Amino acid sequence: MQGTFLGGAGEVGRLGLVLGRAGSRLLLDYGLAPEDPPQYPKPAPPVSAALVTHAHLDHAGMMPAIAHESPAPIYGSGPTLDTAELLCQDCLKVHRIEGYGTPYKDVAVDQMAADARPIRMRSPFTVEDWEIQAENAGHIPGSCMYRLQAGGSSLMFTGDLNTTESQLVDPAEPIACDTLIMEGTYAGREHPPRRQTENEFTQAVRATVEAGGTCVIPAFAVGRTQEVLLVLDEMDIDRPVYIDGMGARVTELFLRHPYFLKDADRLERVYNDAHRIRGHRMRQQATEPGNIVVTTSGMVEGGPVITHLKHTHDDPNNSVLLTGYQVEGTGGRRLLDEHRVDLDGEVVNVNATVDHFDFSGHAGHSELVDFAEGCRPETIVLCHSDEPELLVDDLESVAERVIAPNTGEVFTVP
Ligand SMILES: [Zn+2]
16 A cells, blocks of 8 residues: 655645555545645546545545546545535635635535535445444544554544543544544643543633633634533633624534534524524623623634724633644734734734633543554554654654655555
């Protein structure tokens, strides 16, 4: 079997992998890096089918290009396919607003939806002579790893994976395979225990609202908004929770696929109990003292969070609680490092408390090593990592061969 990364080897973002054997080719994930300017993977060759692990743009954002240029069935879970369609439409909108060219036309997103083939977890299907099975990846609702069998050997592609217990989805379990192609986003970095993060987060929320302040919680739309709502629900605190931005629509999409959620009834209840912000007046009311606002964008890069920060940044009684990794150069990173924020072109000092909580959906370094050990592979191929070399030593005690190919390099596995 031969593989070539089209992007996402030795870097986080724009992941795409072509696997080929005996004249048959599959594409696994095909994403873009939503940076300034956006970064794209190499063009994909014609393939027999595409498999998408989850909806995030760095894994699914270029799937419409495939649908448009050389159509093939696109397999993914129901939540992945529905959410990817929404995110790709939004991505085109953002590219136009920011003045970047678009990587495909709107019609390509419709074509992707037409080519979509929803799969069921742990239910084998075949593409030519590949036998394929999706396994839970524990990253966001609907995220899966693909285990492929062909010619007597097995291979697993993890996409993004998480083995930590979260409130929203069950954690990933190791699956035996000959070759493991795994992500390494957190190579060299560990997460604090999840319970500790939840406790520190809820203490910070409680301290703010009980002192009469407003809590603004920037959260990614896909996965994090829902996780935060569930953590807030455990607090048993009688304060209004508002939800703003795309996170609300994504929650509704997820609720259409209850099988992929740990406790769909609970998510539905907390979502219905929250106030979904509709319109300018409601957005004004949301930041009244004692309220909690969960809003996009998670890295404070535009979206309704900017309006909420206009209303709250000046008052030291308020707090801004960041719930995701803040990439260098983003508004969230500036908030953390400089206590300043760009409010529609005007950079202002922030007097509200700013704090960060690690609710990552990725396995940390030790968890990646433990996961790999549980899969008992002969070969490990590392990808989706800025520093894959930090994992190589530990993984060499797990597998006979560990490689981290460059983008465009052809590698061979059994
Ligand atoms: Zn992801």
